[in-house]
Amino acid sequence: MSSCRLLPAFLLWVWAAGGTTYTLSCGKCETHANSMICPESANQERYTVTLFQDGVLQLQCEKSVKLINFALMEDCSFPTVSQLDVLGCPLQSVSFGEIALKLGARPENITSLKLLGDAQHLGQSLQHWHLHGLSSLQIFHVRNHHFTKLPHNIFDATPKLKSLRFVTSNLDAVPETLFSYTVELREIDLSSNSLTHLPVNLFRNLTKLTNVSLQNNALSEIRSELFLSVPFLENLDLSSNLLTSIQENLFNGLKNLTSLNLQRNKLEQLSGDVFSDITAVKNLNLSSNLLKDLGSKTFDNLKNLEILDLGNNRLSDLPDTAFKKCKSLKKLYLNHNELTLLKSTSFPYPKTVLTDLDLGHNKIPSPNNVGSLHGLYSSAESYFPLSRQTELKNIILNDNKFQYIPGSFNTVFLKLESVDLSGNLIQEIDLHSLLFLRESVKLNLKNNDIKIIDLSYLWSVQYSKKFVELSLEGNYLECNCMLYQFARMAQGKTPKEGDLFKIRVEDIDNVTCKIPERGTQKLLTVDTRLLVCKQDPCSNCTSYWRPHDEMLIIDCSYKDLKDLPTCDIDNYGIRKDYFITLNMRNNSITHLDKLQDPMYSRLVNLTIPNNKLSFINESYFPESLKALDVRGNNLTALPESLLEFFNITDMNLSLGNNPWMCSCDTIDFLNFLHVPSRKVNDFNDIRCKDEAESLMTISENSLCPFFMQPMVIITIVAILIFLILFAVLGTVSFYKYKQGIKVWLFTHHMCLWAVTEDEMDADKKYDAFISYSHKDEEFVNKVLVPGLESGDPKYRVCLHYRDWIPGEYIQNQILQSVEASRRTLVVLSSNFIESVWGQLEFKAAHSQALQDRTNRLIVIVYGEIPPESELDDKLQLYISMKTYVKWGDAKFWEKLRYFMPHPQDLIKKRHRKRRDTDKLELCKSDSKLSV
C-alpha cells in the first residue's frame, strides 16, 4: 500500500523538478532542509514550498487545500527563480504572476510555468488573467487539470511563449485566435483532450512552429488549410483520432516534416498524392487504420523515409511498386494485415537498406508453393520476393502460411540476425535451413507443425562456425530416428569435441516430442539411444533403424518361420556402415545355413530363442557377430571348435534351457563357462537334460569320475612313457659311461658297494702281476710299483723277471703268476712288443693264462706304440678292451686303482676309524721272503 502511495509522489517530483535543493531561511513556515511546510505539519490544509538549486520553485498542495495562505511567506525572496511548478493546487483567485510574487519570486523573471492537476479540482476554468504578470513566460505546461476551455486571449500577456503543452485535460474546442500573439511558439501539444475539430486558422501566425501533437483526441477531420502557415513543421502527431481520410493537400508545403504519426485513426484510403510534398519524412506511422489498399505511387516521393509502419490494417495486396523508391527505408512494418502475396517489385530496388521487415500475422504462403515439385524447389527459391533485400537483419513472418523455410534465408541474407517463423505450417526442418550465412542467428519456429528435424548430414558442417538459437515449443516433433542428431544437439551432446556448429534450443524446457504409441516426452529427457524408425526391407518382419548404434533391427519374432528371412537391405538406402540385429524369437528354425548369405555379413546380434536348433556350425557365423541368444532350442552339446570360436570372439551368449547332454565331454563346456570374464547371461538356466541343478554348480568329478577324465589318462600315460624312456636312456648311458662313472664313484668313496669286486679272488696271493719288458724296468720299479705298493690301499705286486724263479719253465711261471694274482698288468710299450711279445712261448702263456679272463687284464700303455692296425690280433684285442690305462693320462692313478681289485674287507676297513694292519703283501716281498 505504502509504495502505491509513494509512486505518484515520486512521479510528480520527477516531472516537476530536476535539480538539487538548498536550505531556506525565511517565512513563518516550518522549515526543513530544502523546503517549507506551511502553515505546519500538523495542519491538514497545508502547502509545501521547495526551492531547487537551478531556479525551480515548487509549490505543492495537500489534497484538502482550498485557499492558499501566502502571508506565511511574506518575507521570502527568491530573485533567481525562473521556473514555477504548481502541483495539485486548485486555481486561486489571483494570477500565477501574483502567486509567484507572494512566494518571493519575480514574476517578470518566470520563464516556465508547469501546472500538474488533480482529479479533485473538476469544473475549474482558467481565466484570461491567470497568466498576467508572466511576460517572460516561454514554457506553459498543463497536465491533468480538467479544464474544458481556454480563454481566447489567455496568451495575449505571454508573447514569448515557445512551448505549450495542454495535455490530459478536457478541452473540447480551441479558440481560433488563441495563438494570435504567440508567434514564437515552437511546440503545441494538445494530446489527450476531447477536441473534435480545429479552427482552420489556429496556427496562422506560427511560422516558427515545429512540433504539433494532437494525438488522442476526437478529431474526425482536419482541414487542409490548417498547416498552410507553418512551413517548418517537423513533427506532427495526429494519432489516435477519428480521421477517416486525409485531405489531399493537407501536408503540402511541409518540406521540413520528418515525423508524421497517423496511427490509430480510421483511415480507409490514402489519396495518391497525400505524401508527395513531405519529402523529408523519415518516420511515417500509418498503423492501426482501416487501410485496404495503398496507391501505387503513395510513397514514391519519400526518399528519406526510414521507418514505415503499416501494421494493423486491412491490406490484402501491395501495389507492384509500393515501396520501390523508398531507398532509405530501414524498417517496414506490414504485420497484422491480410496479405496473401508478396511481390519482389513492391520492395525498394535497386538501392535498398531495408534491415527490419515485419510481415507477421498475414496470410502469406511459402513462395511459389502452389504446385511446387521437389525438382522445382531450388528455382522456387529464386522467386522468394525478398531475395533482393540483401540488407535484411530481422525478418518477422510469424503467423503466416509458410510450409518451409525459404532458402533465401540461408543463401542471400548475409546480415541476418533473427527470423520469426512462428505460427506457420512448417512440417520439416533440414540441416540446410539451419545453416545461415551469418555466424549467429535466432530462429523462432514456435507453434508450427514440425515433426522432423533432420540433421543427418551434421558431420558435413561441424567445422563451420555457426550458432543457431531456436525457439521450438508448440510443435509436433516425433521421437524417431530422424530426430536423433537434433535431440543430441539440443541436449548438449554435440557429436565431437571441437565441433563449431552449434544449436541452442532457447525453450528446450517446453519442447516435447511424441513417441509412437507412448504419448509425449520432454525433448530434454528423451533417451536418444532408443530413437528408431520403422523400416521395411524384409517382407513379413518388422524392421527398425536405430541411429545410436547404426543398427538395423529385424524383428521376425513369433512368425512361425522355418528359415531366416531374406531382406532387400542394399536397395533400402541404409548407410554403408550399419549393423544388423536379427530377432527370431519363437519360430521353427532348425538350421542357420542362411547366415552365409552376404546380407548377414554385418550381423552382430542373433537372438533366436525358442526355436528348433539342434546344432550350430560356427563356420556360418559372420565375423561381426557379437551376441548370440539360443535359449530354449534343442542343443545337446557344443563342439570344441565352437567353444574356441566363442572364446576368440568374446561373444555375448545366452545358452539356457537347452537339453544339454552331460558326460565327460561336457567338461570342456563347463570349463568354458567357468572362465570369469565369460559373457554368458544365463548361467543358472544352463542345465543338463532332466537335471534340476544348474550346470555351473555341478562339480567336474560328478560330471565325469576322476579316472575317466581325459586329462588324468593322458597324464598317466605320459608319466609311464617318460619313465620308460628314462630307464632306457639311463641304462644305455650307464653302460656307455660305466667306467667313468665307476672311477669317479670309487675315487670319491661313494657307492662303493657298486664297484666292489666279487669275493672270487679273495684267496689270491697277489693283487697284481706285472708283465713288462726289462727295458722298461726303470718305469716299473721306480714309478709303477711304488705307486701301487704305497698309496691307499696298498697292493701286493708280483713282478715279471724279478720275482720269477730262475730256470723254471717260463710258460709255467707266467701261468702261476697269473693264477696267483687278482689282476695282470701288461706294460705295453714298443719294447714289450718287440722283445717280450716276440717270444712265442710268452705269447702262448699269456693267451692261455688269460683265457676267458681278459676282464682281469689291465693294459698300461707306456710311451709310443705302433698304430693299432700294425699290431697282431691278440694285442689289438687287448687294446680294444676298455681296461687299459695310458701312462701320462691325468687320471692315470685313479683309473689304475679303480681297475685294481677292491676287496670287501678292504672296504669294510675303510669304514672304520683307522686301519694300520691292512698293509698288503706284494709278490715281490713275498718272493723275497721265500728266497
Ligand SMILES: *[C@@H]1O[C@H](CO)[C@@H](O)[C@H](O)[C@H]1NC(C)=O
Ligand atoms: C529579474 O528581474 C530583474 C528586473 O525585474 C532583473 O534586473 C534581473 O536581472 C532578473 N534576474 C534574472 C536572474 O533574470
Ligand SMILES: *[C@@H]1O[C@H](CO)[C@@H](O)[C@H](O)[C@H]1NC(C)=O
Ligand atoms: C496574425 O494574423 C492575422 C491575420 O493574418 C493578422 O491580422 C494579425 O495582425 C496577425 N498578428 C500578428 C501579431 O502578426
Ligand SMILES: *[C@@H]1O[C@H](CO)[C@@H](O)[C@H](O)[C@H]1NC(C)=O
Ligand atoms: C528546414 O529544412 C531545411 C533543410 O531541409 C533547413 O535548411 C532549414 O533550416 C529548416 N528550417 C527550420 C526552421 O528548421
Ligand SMILES: *[C@@H]1O[C@H](CO)[C@@H](O)[C@H](O)[C@H]1NC(C)=O
Ligand atoms: C514454458 O512454458 C511456460 C508455460 O507455458 C512458460 O511460462 C515458460 O516461460 C516457458 N519456458 C520457456 C523457456 O519458454
Ligand SMILES: *[C@@H]1O[C@H](CO)[C@@H](O)[C@H](O)[C@H]1NC(C)=O
Ligand atoms: C508372409 O506371410 C504370409 C502369411 O503369413 C505368407 O503367405 C508369405 O509366404 C510370407 N512371405 C514370406 C516372404 O515369408
Ligand SMILES: *[C@@H]1O[C@H](CO)[C@@H](O)[C@H](O)[C@H]1NC(C)=O
Ligand atoms: C540383442 O538383441 C536383442 C533384441 O533383439 C536385445 O534384447 C539384446 O539386448 C541384444 N543384445 C545385445 C548384446 O545387444
